[in-house]
Amino acid sequence: MRIVVTGGAGFIGSHLTESLLLQGHKVVVIDNFITGSRKNLEHLAQSENLHIVEHDITKPIFLAEKIERIYHLASPASPIDYQKLPIQTLKVGALGTHNLLGMAKAQNARILLASTSEVYGDPEIHPQHEGYWGNVNPVGPRGCYDESKRFAEALVVAYRDFHNVDTRIIRIFNTYGPRMRLNDGRVVPAFISQALRGENLSVYGNGSQTRSFCYVSDLVRGMIKVMEQSDQNPINLGNPAEITIREFAERIITLTGSSAKLEFGPLPQDDPKRRQPDISRARALIQWEPEVSLEEGLKKTLEWAKINV
Ligand code: NAD
Ligand code: UDP
Numbered sequence: 001m002r003i004v005v006t007g008g009a010g011f012i013g014s015h016l017t018e019s020l021l022l023q024g025h026k027v028v029v030i031d032n033f034i035t036g037s038r039k040n041l042e043h044l045a046q047s048e049n050l051h052i053v054e055h056d057i058t059k060p061i062f063l064a065e066k067i068e069r070i071y072h073l074a075s076p077a078s079p080i081d082y083q084k085l086p087i088q089t090l091k092v093g094a095l096g097t098h099n100l101l102g103m104a105k106a107q108n109a110r111i112l113l114a115s116t117s118e119v120y121g122d123p124e125i126h127p128q129h130e131g132y133w134g135n136v137n138p139v140g141p142r143g144c145y146d147e148s149k150r151f152a153e154a155l156v157v158a159y160r161d162f163h164n165v166d167t168r169i170i171r172i173f174n175t176y177g178p179r180m181r182l183n184d185g186r187v188v189p190a191f192i193s194q195a196l197r198g199e200n201l202s203v204y205g206n207g208s209q210t211r212s213f214c215y216v217s218d219l220v221r222g223m224i225k226v227m228e229q230s231d232q233n234p235i236n237l238g239n240p241a242e243i244t245i246r247e248f249a250e251r252i253i254t255l256t257g258s259s260a261k262l263e264f265g266p267l268p269q270d271d272p273k274r275r276q277p278d279i280s281r282a283r284a285l286i287q288w289e290p291e292v293s294l295e296e297g298l299k300k301t302l303e304w305a306k307i308n309v
Contacts, residue, residue, distance in 0.1 A: 002026040002065055004109075006057050006100060007073035009036035011180045012114070012172075015216045016071060016223060021047050023224075028063065032056040034088060035076050040179050057096040058088075061103065069227060070111040072100045075149070077116075079142065079268070080185030086144035093148025094155070101159040104166070112168040112227045113156050117238065117275055118146045119171060127242075127276035130171065130234045140270040153234065160232055170226050173238025173277045177216030177297065178304035188213065191249055192302060195258040196309045205267030207246025212276045214239035215297030218290040225286035238277035239290040255298055 003020055007013040008029030013036065020027050026049045029041065033054065044050050055061050057074050075092045076082040082089040097113065104111035120128045121136035136146045159165040176188035183193070191201050214237070222237040243251075249262050282288045292300075 001068040002028065003069040003071065004028045004030060004063070004067050004103070005071045005073065006030045006096070007036060007075065007114075009033055009038060009040050009052070010073065010077070011036075011040070011177070012175060012216060012219065013071075013073045014040035014179055015177065015220050016073070017041065017050065018044060019220050019224065021049055025049065027051070028053060028065075028067070030055050030057055030061065031074065034085065035078075035081050035181070035184070057099055058091045060099050063103070067103065067107045067109045070100055070104050070109050071114070071223065071227070072097065072111060073114040075114075076145070078184040078186045079145075082145040083141055089144045090148045093152040097152040097155050101155060101165060105159065105163050110166040110168065110227065111156070112170065112223065113152055114223075115149045115153050115169050115171045115234065116145075117171055117173040117236070117277065118142065119150050119153065121146060122270060122272045123274065126274050127240065127278040128236070129278040130236055130281055137270050141268065142270050167232050168226050169232075169234040170223060171234050171236045172219060173214060173236065173275065174211045175214045175216055175219045175238070177301055182305060182309060187211070187245060187248065188301065189305070191252045192256070192305045193309050195252050195256040195260050196305060198258060198260060200261050200263035201249045201252065203245060203249050203262045203264050204271065206264060207249065207262070208244055209267070209271060210242045210244050210274045210276065211248070212239055212242045213248075213294055213297070214290055215292035215300070218292050222282060222286065222288045225288055226282075229286050231285050235281050235285065236277040236279055237282055237288070238279065240277055240279055241294060242274075242276040243294070251294070251298070255295070255302060
């Protein structure tokens with residue numbers, strides 16, 4: 001198939017592109033490199049099946065070739081990135097998603113939206129299942145990202161119901177692995193790079209907030225499975241293994257053998273207190289289960305970070 005990946009030069013997008021090329025597909029990456037980089041695709045550059053288009057998807061784009069699948073991942077994703085780029089973030093979720101849905105409709109292509117666990121906000125239900133509507137502050141510091149993704153989901157559903165576009169929605173929970181920008185502020189690259197540099201680990205709040213970390217290869221396997229099954233309702237993808245941020249910091253210190261200490265700072269406004277995916281739907285629909293343990297995934301990420309720190 002010929003497959004479009006928006007945001008294909010980003011962290012998850014570059015791993016997805018690699019997997020799709022390995023499966024023998026042709027991949028058209030559309031990216032404006034606002035938070036991604038050509039470097040993430042450098043090792044694939046010799047593939048004649050990879051075509052990279054530099055383009056801001058908030059502006060319309062028309063591709064002459066027949067497209068069969070669209071994975072729509074383009075969006076700033078780390079809290080530091082989207083708070084620096086609030087308008088670009090809202091525009092890519094709204095105008096960018098609109099343009100890609102237009103492409104899906106014109107091309108009769110199937111489109112998958114990479115949504116997020118942030119649609120649940122600071123959740124009052126735990127673990128989070130897809131039926132939960134969420135607890136989002138639209139005017140808080142995370143509003144630009146959360147509402148952009150919530151709008152994108154609503155737009156996808158409108159194109160599905162009004163134009164019969166073949167759509168999929170996944171809600172991705174915290175995912176990590178090689179090629180995350182070490183300075184993107186997200187907790188995995190932040191703690192790993194601090195530990196490798198011998199700096200103290202910047203734990204926000206008292207570290208009792210929880211997250212559940214999924215290794216990128218597990219996520220990408222799930223994404224492709226969701227695309228190739230028939231259910232059009234949102235599906236959570238993430239690893240249910242929940243851990244406090246304090247415990248996570250201690251794991252990083254043990255794994256790196258660093259003598260760094262934990263340094264506690266203020267908890268950012270609206271930081272979700274608990275997050276854990278309920279993946280019953282993914283288990284039932286695509287027989288998907290994360291396979292990479294936190295320890296194994298962190299070791300792989302560390303190997304990469306050591307070379308890139
Ligand atoms: P990333 O920042 O590494 O990748 C995003 C990519 O989108 C970058 O290459 C960036 O340049 C590109 N992009 C942004 N705006 C664009 C625009 N207007 N036009 C073209 N390209 C544009 O982030 P990531 O972690 O790889 O996230 C990928 C997707 O997955 C995002 O949609 C994000 O919301 C979603 N997601 C990620 C996580 C996670 O834990 N990594 C969790 C939930 C959801
Ligand atoms: N966090 C932290 N120190 C950091 C970066 C993040 O303690 O240097 C915390 C943050 O407050 C949140 C969790 O780690 O509770 C995950 O943050 P991240 O930015 O990775 O993503 P989020 O899940 O909040 O979108």
